[in-house]
Amino acid sequence: MSSTFGDRLKISIFGESHGEAIGAVVDGFPSGEEIDFTELQAFMARRAPGGFGSIATPRKEDDIPRFISGIYNGKTTGTPLGIVIENTNTRSSDYEKIKKIPRPGHADFTAHIKYSGFADMRGGGHFSGRLTAPICAAGAVALQILKRRGISISAYITEIGGISGEKEDMYELIRNLNGDSVGGIIECRTEGLPPGIGGGMFGLESKLAGALFGIPAVKGVEFGSGFEGSRKKGSENNDSFIAADKKVSTVTNNHGGLLGGITTGMPLVFRIALKPTPSIALEQDSVDLNTLENVKLKIEGRHDPCVVIRAVPVAEAIAALVLMDVI
Amino acid sequence: MSSTFGDRLKISIFGESHGEAIGAVVDGFPSGEEIDFTELQAFMARRAPGGFGSIATPRKEDDIPRFISGIYNGKTTGTPLGIVIENTNTRSSDYEKIKKIPRPGHADFTAHIKYSGFADMRGGGHFSGRLTAPICAAGAVALQILKRRGISISAYITEIGGISGEKEDMYELIRNLNGDSVGGIIECRTEGLPPGIGGGMFGLESKLAGALFGIPAVKGVEFGSGFEGSRKKGSENNDSFIAADKKVSTVTNNHGGLLGGITTGMPLVFRIALKPTPSIALEQDSVDLNTLENVKLKIEGRHDPCVVIRAVPVAEAIAALVLMDVI
């Protein structure tokens, strides 16, 4: 139970949403890898709040990560990367008044129990989606290194609120939520992985899933045909092998690029299901943890009606960090 | 990438399907826990081959685990538990002839690449479903310890081949596969967990998912409302808190007992999607790895048309081992 993952590449995440700063330590990057900070910042911008007009939360932050160690003359040193992102523009008073009234769907209640009331849960504290910012900063470095090795990772939304068709429909849905919220599904596809990566009984699916469930709001992970594949016949779901140009591949990719937790060389494909943002503007039932009385709760502060959009680069970042760990 | 999981309770799985023996070492059980071997063997029998008439694979084995360390006078010693299950009744010749022709949907190809052809892949080798036997033996011990602490774990099939209704329909489907196979979905429910267990950014969902994807054929894991929850509104998916008898709980359980990777005290509910058994009796397309020619493959040996049934106790075993690790 920790905020750390990875074996050869160890990632430690720290910070609270409304504390002084958040950040990460990443121990195990190879040395001599040049970092393009403009590209890194562009990647970070994809998850930054306030970047999607009326859709995302209005809290604006620059989210400029400060790399305080592990980079020298623009290149990785091979020693631990230290990343710090200062917290600015926090409006804690929004949350102070609901401190003892846990928001449904949030970690307020469970963190209250686990940390005996001492956790700094303003804005969701350590369990806030804001903690994905250092993951993105670390992942951006991993993505650049992998790209140089011919491996590209791309995530995209396949469903929002059950809608899987046109982007316009999704935006329309989000704009008409009237204080409610929606979740969705993100698919992530990695190309360029050689076959034979991973393995052991608890292989690449285990590692990826373990890290992906660290993204707040993720409640499901599947690889390849996943849950839908469980409804197929073996003859439909099995992917035939085929040889061409002295290379073995499969005709279809229901296995999502992994058999036995080891890469086949086909694109590695996974999907994550994100629950609807728990913070909604509608009145909800909750409990006053001091008096144990049932109370009505109306969450005032800003919130994001659909975290799926901002989670897309996070999925890529996690995939990149896990793959860097095993390659 | 390993065959080991767990932090405070470390589980190491070893063995190949047609090697001398398979087994597990479990390091970290508390001392003084009495083991009921009759109950343990009954639990093991639930996953044993040959136990479901015409449905399961005809390979019959007794699968009697031998506990060679860690138990003294019928109680756990607190030092590592050593479990060995001898392999008997293996018919390797079935597999020898297809050694260089990977079976679609199996780890044959990826293991061949990763281990440079040296892995003992007879019967699926280390990636065989048979490796879940030591998991069950270890899990049976964990289940007995948890039960004594008021925690019960129960898994059951919710879907086979897309059918979620009557058991009779499921069996009917399996009986009429004519050499094809089906997958399915297993739900597992843990009751009696106190709130406040788990936590950190990579909490209990991460740990459970990481271990569950070690079960061969698992391609998806979800908690609570999972993928379906991602299609709901926040107002529908959020679980209201309610206080009664000085205890806080939730009215519904879309969160599956976990918020922020920490238990709420509600039943912990997850589902795993298992792909259809890759071994089917129908002719399939594959590749001869020696000549790189495209060939037809017809798998002869015994196989199980639906591994879902035998995987039910495995889901319970994994849940028990992970929960023992964190409690």
Add this chain to the structure above:
Amino acid sequence: MSSTFGDRLKISIFGESHGEAIGAVVDGFPSGEEIDFTELQAFMARRAPGGFGSIATPRKEDDIPRFISGIYNGKTTGTPLGIVIENTNTRSSDYEKIKKIPRPGHADFTAHIKYSGFADMRGGGHFSGRLTAPICAAGAVALQILKRRGISISAYITEIGGISGEKEDMYELIRNLNGDSVGGIIECRTEGLPPGIGGGMFGLESKLAGALFGIPAVKGVEFGSGFEGSRKKGSENNDSFIAADKKVSTVTNNHGGLLGGITTGMPLVFRIALKPTPSIALEQDSVDLNTLENVKLKIEGRHDPCVVIRAVPVAEAIAALVLMDVI
């Protein structure tokens, strides 16, 4: 191979001597522990440079650790502690000119090979004694928590340059080094540990030793009678058990408080041997790594003729962090 240690309390150290900042992330402290920052700063001051008149290195820094997460209202939150110490007053030009000439006894050469020349080795980089500052900051928190549980840790010098008698003789030796340096031995004693802590085959001695060898310059670790005990007879080295006041203890403590890697309840005693500071003002033989020519090297910058004095609180910090991990 990493800059991370600990299982239930995970400590990640990052930073380079002349980079932007150094720090640590500590994941696993209990929540609700009040931190006395005055006491913490006083502890830090014991290892700070410039604190011993002419003896320690003249580089002066305030070494004020900034706790950017994990503390709220003066108490630990239970989520990861983030510690950052800015680097100020670095004079990198001293080191630039010797960049390609490894200093004997330092990690310059080995880091050059391992990190292919990309590590920031100014001032010893990630391998500098300066990296013990965040260890002390983290350890100070652990020490305060342990103290509240009745456990006190105290380290002291037993030898400097082979002199084990009067402190005056040790200082006299250091003052007359004329550009040379000395090492020494530190003993650390923990009182108040209950019996039964630790265990497994790789128990508390393994954990402590693994962490202690992370202190730069440490080349030996021993527990209890250690190396000297290996020269005794069993009848001399065995510690008789004795019962008094319903408590079992031992008459002597040659075992250093640990039998089988488990505490006996007697004081836990270990000693670490630190080599003489490798940076000396005398001319030494080295190699130009660019030309592979043998060259003479004279180290100009500041240096500490005896790191033993400043390492005393570091030994306490490491002991505290390891003990927090296992209690």
Add this chain to the structure above:
Amino acid sequence: MSSTFGDRLKISIFGESHGEAIGAVVDGFPSGEEIDFTELQAFMARRAPGGFGSIATPRKEDDIPRFISGIYNGKTTGTPLGIVIENTNTRSSDYEKIKKIPRPGHADFTAHIKYSGFADMRGGGHFSGRLTAPICAAGAVALQILKRRGISISAYITEIGGISGEKEDMYELIRNLNGDSVGGIIECRTEGLPPGIGGGMFGLESKLAGALFGIPAVKGVEFGSGFEGSRKKGSENNDSFIAADKKVSTVTNNHGGLLGGITTGMPLVFRIALKPTPSIALEQDSVDLNTLENVKLKIEGRHDPCVVIRAVPVAEAIAALVLMDVI
């Protein structure tokens, strides 16, 4: 706190001295490595009891390890190696009567507390020197793999009972112990390691020391000049670099092949201090744990007056396993 070590090569040790069997699981060996079982058995024989005439313990066992997984057609498969060594010829009655009277210097007392009296401590149980047999079996495999890569590991006794000169004097000392026992010091030297292996703040010294303290009776570990080096001047202890034949090495090797936890390419040299065998035939003072009365204890069963001789291959085995982990 566990009986497991290693990151990329994970070693799990299990078993009790007088239980059914002892063994190890080693997860992470490369595939395709041929094992010479004759050589392996010869290596095992070096630590086997009864092999040194009157010196070692008279308990005779064949200690034939059974490799039940991870080897196929005489070569490693790349999947976990399962090793089982049956316990035969145990005479538990010797120990039964002293069950509640802890032997001074043994883990009897601490294990009793930690495991609440449930550990199987017959013959020292899990803390017996017998548990080094599976370490040797695993290490023998590692040694053969390393040898093929040009890396040789050799351990030898440098001191027994304080005598460091002629072997004859050491044997003479052991023969005249009259029921008492002696300890000693073993030096281990690894040649052929390339420079640049290891690193991080907790580098190769940390890893080696952590594993070496798992050997029962080890109470001290030092690298290179170690404790003696702490008594030298920097000018004496520093090893000058020298270039010859386009290769950088050092003139002396006080650093023991490691600087900053990274190999220099010079021989890796460490020493371990083993305490005298705690089991002696002389009467000792102990406590009856049931009545808490002070009692006299006379250990009857067989015992080894000097475990140093049998520990020599164990030091090599541990070194080989740790080096396999990091290479």
